[in-house]
Amino acid sequence: MARRFLVSALAVLTLLGSRAARASTPADDAFEEGNRLYNELRYAEALDSYRKVLAAGKRSAELFHNMGNAALQSGHAGWAVYYFEQARRRSPRNPDIGANLALTRRALLGSDPEPSRASILHWSARWVDTLTPARAAMTVLALVWLAVAAILCRWMVPPLEGRRRLLGIGAVAALALAGLLAGMKLAQQSLAPEAMVVQAGAARSEPSDDATVEFRLPAGSPVDLGREDGKWREVQVSESLRGWMEESAIAEFAAPR
């Protein structure tokens, strides 16, 4: 009797779990709707639908990739670069995302330069660049656990000199790797540009329409952000290039829109 009850309970739980897994959310519906509109060549409407997914607090590399396609097809190349870059940050090794980003950069900037800031640590930086921040964080966590497990094993295994030394080396290596990875990812994150110019515009010396135009930034230019003043935002391209641009022409990576 008890066995029958247990089997029935398991079956019900499995059924509920599968239904819960398949249940679509409004964000999923908006994503599907965006895809449908895109395939009907209604790119601007598709972009609006994708933006509803963002408004719902959901996101993914595929979503940003599709947004980049829709933006590009609707003639907003600056936004397309921004969305493709967002997608690349979430899925650095996806060849489709990389190809579209390179294509749009070439169209906008005439070339697809590798950001110099990302290659500071050379090949290791390239490897770190292929990890998303979330994956890097989980890798660090796993390495810590691995190191602790190795230390525990070292304490518990019979005192054979070879195994204990191997476990000790392994534990130290795992901890070192975790620290290195965390440090490099943090450094990379701090060096990565904070925002991108999505509409070409002039950077002025002061937050005013009457202020002198210091320089002009094309769409797709990465910038760091500074102070805010009304509709104006201070942008910095380099140590010597600082100016104020209208906030509507800039999109932050941390707060996609």
Place this chain on the structure above:
Amino acid sequence: MNRLLLAALGCALLFGPALGEPTVEATLEPLDLEVGGRAVLTIIVEGGGSIDDDLRWPLPEGLSVRSAGESRNFSMVNGKFSQSTQRRYLVTPLREGRYELPVLEIHVGGRAYRFGPWALTARAVASQPSPEAPGAGPSRSGSGAIPAVLVEMTVEPSQLFVGQQAILSVRFLQRADIAVYDARFVPPETEGFWKEDLPQIPHGVERRPGATYEVTEIRLALFPTRPGRLEISPARVRVQYRTARRDPFSFFGLSGPDREEEPASAPCIVTVKPLPQPAPPGFTGAVGDYSIRSSFDREAARQGEPINWTVEIRGAGNVTALEGPQFPEIPGCRGLDGGESLDRERDTRIVGGTKRFTRILIPDRAGTIRIPSIAWAHYDPAEGRYVASELAGRDLVVEPALGYADADAKPAERLGEGLRPIFSRTRLHSASAERPWSHPLYAAGVAAPLLALAAIFALRRRREMDRLDPVGARMRAAPRNLRRSLERVGVEREDPWGGLVRGVEDYLCAQYGPEVRGLTRSGLRAHLTEQGCEREATERIVEILEQADARRYLPASAASEDDLREAIRASAESATRLKGGRRG
């Protein structure tokens, strides 16, 4: 090397003529021409040698001959030098008829060459009503009644507006039977006029009573710059000539006396009227027949990129001094002077051309920029009125600037070429899922194993220390054990005072040695004092133990719960104060 080459060239020039027999040719063309026309006698000597000047060619009357110069040509082919000399003479019939030209004898290098004879036919000039009268030949033309050279000047029209074109014609007439070997033209003074050269009129022949003249005409286009009665001074020609005379033994018969004259034309008076007033808007002084149009060098503009705005004025008039329209200032657009260019067109009577004025526009902002219309006017003297023109305005759509390359301007389908397709599926997640490190569990996940490891490490170390120092371990554990024992005493119903004594004695044993357990209370006092414990605390602990003994072994003695709690508190306090006497 250069010296060697020069030496070789010099030797070739020096000895070349002696190397071979020269070849001499003489031709006369055409043999059928109009009166006053020119037949050219060409003598060519190939292979070196020069033509002797003592040519003998007795010509019949009615022909005039003049030298047209000599040219020499040197060439070197495959290291061999060659030389040719060409001399030309112009033969002009002065009256109609057939002329029998005798054999021409030429002497080259001391050797005589003979050519001809030729028969030359002179026809009457088609435009001339009648042939020249006999006796009007060159021999008589030099007489005082018929001038040898004439200068005539005319202006057409003689009444005009300021800026209107007039044609100044200066004609130099040279009687056909004279040979002019030097002529210097003194142009008239044209103060008050803008002057433009006109193409040269081909030489002509004009018959006047008693003589035939060769006519050379110079034309100028004049544009008066101010109103009033303007005078053009006489044109002059200072000329030296020689009259032809029949002399078969002289060089082509031109052996007459040298003469020099400076004939002058009459002055010309031009009446210049001012332009009617008032002039319409946009009039910049242009007089003539013009048309105007404007164009942009590109249809699509982009912010910050220059656009060439060209206004083109084409027509007849003084285009060189033509002033273009006034370009307006355009809001949102910087304007720079792009210069002007001129393509002249002229024939023998009209000066004109195309003049282009370029304005460089640089849009400062994206959006629609309105290019305003431009008014321009000119005065047309043929119609006697001002003609106003207007270049229509237009809207210029300016797209946002691009940086390094044009991108936004590219059609979407072009940008989309090669674009990878969209993803049909995705797994959406929240923003927090992308930042696992910001979740509290992540920090716990990292810290927990490390803390556990540290705890295990500390525990292991403690155990190890206890193993190596059991007395010390007991001493470290004594306060905790005493606290637990006293807590148990508080809840114990059966023999609580005994529990109190055991707890305190266990503590003292752990701290000051197991021998404490077998001591009397007096001995305990002495032992603790000996151990250096605080005196007051020692007395107090011994007093508590004696009190507990009394409660245990004298049941008659009454003891309340409060006494027990006070004894427990005092025990705990006193035990901690005994520390001064702990064993090392």
